[in-house]
Amino acid sequence: MSAGRLIAVVGPSGVGKDSVMAGIAAAAPALVPVRRVITRAGDAGGEVFDAVTEDQFADMVRQGAFCLHWGAHGLCYGIPAQVLADVQGGVTRMANLSRGVLEQAAVLFPAMTVLHITASPQVLAQRLSGRGRESAEQVAARLARSVQPLPQGLEVITLRNDGALTDTVAQALSALQPERA
């Protein structure tokens, strides 16, 4: 059985995590992005996710529904425990994670590849305002968010997404699946 792994897609708000994951999944359908549980309004748009209230989220944490969960942007995010079972069963999964949970994720998922997407601050600002999912205040908070450098010792593929999305997706695919190149 081929070993499964977790592909953790990380990077600042607006950098294109969800867009790049959608492009990867379009080319490699087995890499469907993990459907996250988020305390975000269900009609917010963007990624396909399960919207829950904060009380429901807390209940799910207590019930062990998540293999990873964290808070960010005033929201709660959960990765279903099934994802860990899938990877342990030999399936590769791809998820949008916070950079702040990578150390924890590396313990749970020894075979983890981090796809770190970057872009200039100017591009991030343009992307977030163009996305129109957040208020001006929320956009400002995202742009001001500072995080620690990525943990040492991880397998990290870093890609810039300042240019054409198709180029970034092609680079990601060849980096993730060199056998396809």
Ligand SMILES: Nc1ncnc2c1ncn2[C@@H]1O[C@H](COP(=O)(O)OP(=O)(O)O)[C@@H](O)[C@H]1O
């Ligand atoms: N390479 C790109 N060129 C132009 N627009 C992009 C590119 N990548 C993403 N976008 C757009 O930028 C916005 C943020 O992308 P998104 O995937 O939501 O980022 P993230 O998930 O990292 O916050 C979206 O409106 C998306 O359509």
Ligand SMILES: O=P(O)(O)OC[C@H]1O[C@H](OP(=O)(O)OP(=O)(O)O)[C@H](O)[C@@H]1O
């Ligand atoms: O700790 P960080 O690495 O800064 O990440 C903060 C949050 O941003 C991303 O979520 P989401 O995709 O919902 O937000 P975004 O679209 O604004 O990036 C990511 O999944 C984290 O939940």
